[in-house]
Amino acid sequence: MATNNLAGPIPSSIGRLHKLQSLLLDQNKFTELPSSLGNLTSLITLNLGENNIHGSIPPSLGNCHSLLELALYKNNLNGSIPTEIMSLSSISTFLLLDHNALSGSLPSQVGSLKNLGYMDVSYNKLSGPIPNTLSNCLSLEWLYLEANSFEGEIPQSLRMLRGLRELDLSHNNLSGKVPSYLGELQLDMLNLSFNRLHGEVPIQGVFQNGSAISVVGNNDLCGGIAKLDLPPCPSSKSSNNKLSHKMKVILLVVGLVIFLSLFVSFFIFLQRRHVSKKKSSSTPSIKHQFLRVSYVELLKATNGFSEANLIGFxxxxxxYKGILDHVQMVVAVKVLNLQTRGASKSFISECKALRAIRHRNLLKILSVCSSVDFHGNEFKALVYEFMANGNLGNWLHHVGVRDQGQPEEPRNLKLIQRLDISTDIASALDYLHCGCESTIIHGDLKPSNVLLDDEMTAHIGDFGLAKIISTVSSDVAQGQSNSVAIRGTVGYVAPEYGMGEMVSTLGDVYSFGILLLEIFTGKGPTDAMFKDHLNLHNFVKNALPNRVMEIVDPCIPLEHNTRSWIKDCMVSIMRIGIACSMASPTNRMEMGSVISELHSQGLVGSLSPHLGNLxxxxxxxxxxxxxxxxxxQEMGCLFQLQTIEFSNNWFGGGIPNNPSCCSRLEWLNLIDNNLTGNIPAELGSLSRLGTLALSINKYHPSFHWKPLTSFRTLFIGM
Incomplete structure (x- = not known):
């Protein structure tokens, strides 16, 4: 129920929702936190950010032992941070306490958050030294401590946070020298500005990137790279010749002792770290972490690369499908067949293409393994997120097997799912072509390279044939590479490549056009019916516009009373596919235009009251x-209704009172509409309702209905 105008104290009766797993009340005007929140022991996500909540944080939240995500940012909270919260080792995704008035020290119990990936306690009134126990938070990638009153030196123990990507310690009272170990961490951003640091600024690692670091406001710093514009450090001339023989011996002995101590400490640190990893029973936060895996771990994860785990080739x-024991995560392991000519080049191309791209519709790489197997042979593999719903080709052509080896039951994609998948693919291609620092050409777009996650969101994978065009190249204006034509898959590869033309983004556009036609006709470009001069492009073109419904995939479930709209929609989509798969590259659409056209497809108008007859x-x-x-109001006549999913529309007015007649309702999602008025008290009579999502609307700040103990998820906020 986020992003509304709900005000006043959060009712203490909310503590009776013992099955509640997600509570999102952010961006409202709530004023008080009840201690009864500690009764929500099944809670996984709690977001109360951007309210007017005052007072202290209830220590009772420490009873929420299932909590993964806690956000209390941008409120008026004061007092100290309860040690009970810092002892919740379950918190792993994020801990957001920033922009409050919290005081006291950062509790040493913060070291219990071993799986935490993102912590922000900035813009508070915290003081004292930065606790050494932070070094136990080995999964931390983002750490923000700025705008407090921390003092003392930057602890040496932070060097153990090898996965840290961003560190902000600015606007504190930190003193001492800038630790050189910060240059050894793989930091993308380091802010040490406005402290009391002194001495020489290192020049290795992140300190080499002037746009990634800030040290302004520390008046006694010197050295560093030229871009920092710091004064040079005073040179100290060697005076060894003035030292006595006795002093030289003392210095030599002291140096040897220090060296041996450091060596032993480092050895002990490695041993303890190895043991701590084995003892850890919690799942680390790996949402943003680049995993490090060995050949042995991949061998174990895939049951020895067994045929039972093979999901594609x-x-x-x-x-192969695998489970990484140390993080308890299901992954897809792509093992290169290095005996095949071109496999090593494919591995390098895929690594280069994936190392700097981030998009929700691109398959995310988690790790790379380059090693040797037990026979001494070279071994290369890429580890990806596992896509629970397999590849698009299996859905379009009903190919697949269950885990037990039995054929899967046919699965049909709905029309709206096919439209969403097409839009996802187009968005990914547009990002590769226009949204990256260098233009990336995929080169092998086809159904089997489009993977579907558990929410049926599409992700493009397999960049083994990808080509990267430098942005400084004069060819970019033409969208071309000076590479020879790449090999793709018959039926999807652009015809100009067969004539030796240079690689271009328009080659990907052609593949997308063919794929789009296949998604909505159910026929692949190499179908047996296509021979002589008939191909998928001409097959569809000849049917437009009057016979379009004759070529639509018969597996798409269609309602008879919507066929008029469906026909218009199909004509528009097929024309996009035709325009993208033109023989001449100069006649093809750009991906940006494709996205605009696809987004224009959708149901419009008002919802008929005759719906109540169904x-x-x-x-x-x-x-x-x-x-x-x-x-x-006729919705209330649908007595068997279990799910209402109306999110992301333009519905206005109030929520009808009589959906309370739908006694079997378990899921009600009205997120992101223009609904107004009060939240009906009648919803309190729905004893089976487990999820109520009302975020991003315009409700009045009243909340009088009695919460139900059946709730598992409650969204009143974003």
């Missing part, structure tokens, strides 16, 4: 459309 590699309905899913006007 291609010209250069085989892909008494057999158990689920209504109309999300991501452009419906407006009010939700009809």
């Amino acid at each position: 291609g010209s250069y590699a085989s892909v 008494s057999f309905l158990k689920s209504i899913d109309l999300q991501n459309n452009s419906f407006h006007s009010q939700i009809p």
Whole structure:
């Protein structure tokens, strides 16, 4: 229920929602936190950010032992940070306490958060030294301590945070020298500005990048790279010749002792770290972490690369499903067949293409392994996120097997799912072509290289044939590479490549056009019906516009009373596919235009009151459309309804009172509409309702209905 105008104290009765797993009340006007929040022992996510909450943080939150995410940022909280919260080792995704008035020290119990990836306690009134126990938070990648009153030296123990990517210690009272070990960490950002640091600024690692570091406001610093514009450090001339023989001996002995002590300490540190990893029973936060895996770990994860774990194979590699024990994560392991000519080049191309790209519709790489197997043979593998719903080709052509080796039951993609998948693919290609520092050409777009996660979001994978065009190249204006034509897959590869033309982004556009036609016709470009001069492009073109419904995939479930709209939608989509798969590259659409056209497809208008006649309905899913006007009162006649999914529309007016008649309702999602008025008290009678999502609307700040103990997820905020 985020992003509304709900005000006043959060009712203490919320503590009766013992099954609640997610509570999102951010961006409202709540004023008090009840101690009864500690009764929500099943809570996984708690977000109360951007309210007017005052007082102290209830120590009772320490009872929420399932909590993974805690956000209390941008409130008026005061007092100290409860040690009970810092002892919650379950918190792993983020801990956001910034922009409050919290005081006292940062509790030493922070070392219990061994799996935490993101911590922000900035803009408070915290003081004292930075605790050495922070070094136990080995999963930390983002640490923000700025705008407090921390004092003392930057602890040497922070050198153990090898996964740290961003560190902000600015606007504190820190003193001493800038630790040289900070240059050994793989930091993307380091802010030490406005402290009391002195001495020489290192020049290795992150200190070599003037745009990644800030040390301004420390008046006694010197040295560093020229971009920092610091004064040179005073040179100290050697005076060894003035030292007595006795002093030389003393210095030599002291130096040897220090060296041996450091060596022993480093050895003990490695041993303890190894033991601590083995003892750790919690799942580390790996959402943003680049995993380090060995050949032995991958061998174990895939049961010895067994055939039972094989989920795909291609010209250069085989892909296995695996479980990494040390993080308890299901992954996909792509093992290169290095005996195949071109496999090593494919491995290098994929690594180069993936190392600097981040997009929700691109398959995320988690790790790379380059080693040797037990026979001494070279071994190379890439570890990816596992996509629970397999590849698009299996869904379009009903190919696949269950884990037990039995054929899967046919699975059909709905029309809106196919449209969403097409938009996802187009968005990823547009990012590769226009959103990266260098233009990236995928080169092998086809259904088997489009992976679907558990929410049916599409991710493009397999960059083994990808080409990168430098932005400084004069060819970029033409979207071309000076490389020879790449090898793709028959039917999807652009025809100009077969004539020796140079690689270009328009080659990917052609592949997308063919893929788009395949998604909505169910026919691949190498289907047996295509021969002589008939191909998928001409097959669709000849059917437009009057016979378009004859070529639509018969597996798409269509309602009879929507066929008029469906026909118009299909004509528009097929024309996009035709325009992208033109034989001449100069006649093809750009991906930006494709995205705009695809986004324009969607259901519009008001929801008919005749919907109430469909008494057999158990689920209504109309999300991501452009419906407006009010939700009809006749919805209350659908007594068998279990799910209402109306998010991301333009519904206005109030929530009807009579959906409370839908006694079997378990899921109600009205996020991101223009709904107004009060939240109906009648919703309190829905004894089976487990998820209520009302975020991003315009409700009045009243909340009088009695919460239900059946709730598992409650969204009143963003």
